[in-house]
Amino acid sequence: MLDKRAQTLLKTLIERYIEDGQPVGSRTLSRHSTLDLSPATIRNVMSDLEEHGFISSPHTSAGRIPTARGYRLFVDSLLTVKPLERAEIHEIQGAIQPDQPQRVISQASQLLSQLSHFAGVVVAPRRQAPRIRQIEFLGLSEKRILLIIVTASGDVQNRILIPQHSYTAAELTEAANYLNQNCVGLDFGQVREQIYSELGQLRSDMSELMNAALAASSEAITESSSQYVISGERNLLEVADLSSDMTRLRELFALFEQKTSLMQLLDVSNRAEGVQIYIGGESGIAPLDECSVIASPYEIDGQVVGSIGVIGPTRMAYERMIPIVDITAKLLSGALSSN
Numbered sequence: 001m002l003d004k005r006a007q008t009l010l011k012t013l014i015e016r017y018i019e020d021g022q023p024v025g026s027r028t029l030s031r032h033s034t035l036d037l038s039p040a041t042i043r044n045v046m047s048d049l050e051e052h053g054f055i056s057s058p059h060t061s062a063g064r065i066p067t068a069r070g071y072r073l074f075v076d077s078l079l080t081v082k083p084l085e086r087a088e089i090h091e092i093q094g095a096i097q098p099d100q101p102q103r104v105i106s107q108a109s110q111l112l113s114q115l116s117h118f119a120g121v122v123v124a125p126r127r128q129a130p131r132i133r134q135i136e137f138l139g140l141s142e143k144r145i146l147l148i149i150v151t152a153s154g155d156v157q158n159r160i161l162i163p164q165h166s167y168t169a170a171e172l173t174e175a176a177n178y179l180n181q182n183c184v185g186l187d188f189g190q191v192r193e194q195i196y197s198e199l200g201q202l203r204s205d206m207s208e209l210m211n212a213a214l215a216a217s218s219e220a221i222t223e224s225s226s227q228y229v230i231s232g233e234r235n236l237l238e239v240a241d242l243s244s245d246m247t248r249l250r251e252l253f254a255l256f257e258q259k260t261s262l263m264q265l266l267d268v269s270n271r272a273e274g275v276q277i278y279i280g281g282e283s284g285i286a287p288l289d290e291c292s293v294i295a296s297p298y299e300i301d302g303q304v305v306g307s308i309g310v311i312g313p314t315r316m317a318y319e320r321m322i323p324i325v326d327i328t329a330k331l332l333s334g335a336l337s338s339n
Helices: 004-020 026-032 039-051 068-078 086-095 101-116 169-183 188-201 204-225 233-238 246-258 260-270 318-336
Strands: 119-123 132-139 145-151 156-161 228-231 276-279 291-300 303-313
Touching (some): 004 026, 004 068, 026 039, 068 276, 068 318, 086 101, 086 318, 101 119, 101 228, 101 303, 101 318, 132 169, 156 204, 188 204, 228 260, 233 246, 246 260, 260 291, 260 303, 291 318, 303 318
Antiparallel strands (some): 132 145, 145 156, 276 291, 291 303
């Protein structure tokens, strides 16, 4: 635990760094901390904070900058959240009006981006699990098979399978016939339960193909039933903390396109109450190591159905971003609910 003096200096350092984006030195802390301490004492406290991993010293400067651990302590214990201005609340209320659900979700994503000047994201409510109309296998080469899944709504999903065994056209037809006889009209959860219970009765080579098909189908159906709307990704190109590393920025944009990992992170916030904050490596997603994600679940008629969030650099105004995400989630819940 840090004493009050160290907490005050850490809070001041992080606030100045968020404001200016420059490493903070002892003279700056002396001017802004309201503590009557000598520069030598401040330097000693900063050395202690650095030793404990709350701040670090860039090679090109005598000042210090916060680490992810420092930001975490700041957010959990030292931050004073600032209520939004009434005009900003009215702006959010005016932008999120009861309408077509998809339009409201898109509006919420754009609004988060506009207010934060970062990327805004909204995970849409999961659609009802699609039911299977038809499954087909098409041999592409000796070891590559195209799995074709047609849902009852007419959506078509394709996946490439690379099993260990080779299969003749007749064997692929046999497998497709088996699945179509047992799976048509069922959703994927029902298909998985039924097929897994019968795998022991199939030949080992056919079991391998069925397992591969089930795994690929799970991925395809999950992607088709889950989606999110993201706005303002280009804002991140203007963030100096991120744009200085183009390799990391390309990885971040690839993450937005690939979706699966980000969806999993945002789904975690669905199981929590209130605003959740993931700083740097806490997300477990490498492209977000220099970013923070502020997320909150939203509801329809009292049931959590998705989450919203802001994605930006770790150097962001948390005291402002937290209420923006919180209020937007609440107003989105109200706009989508019947009452």
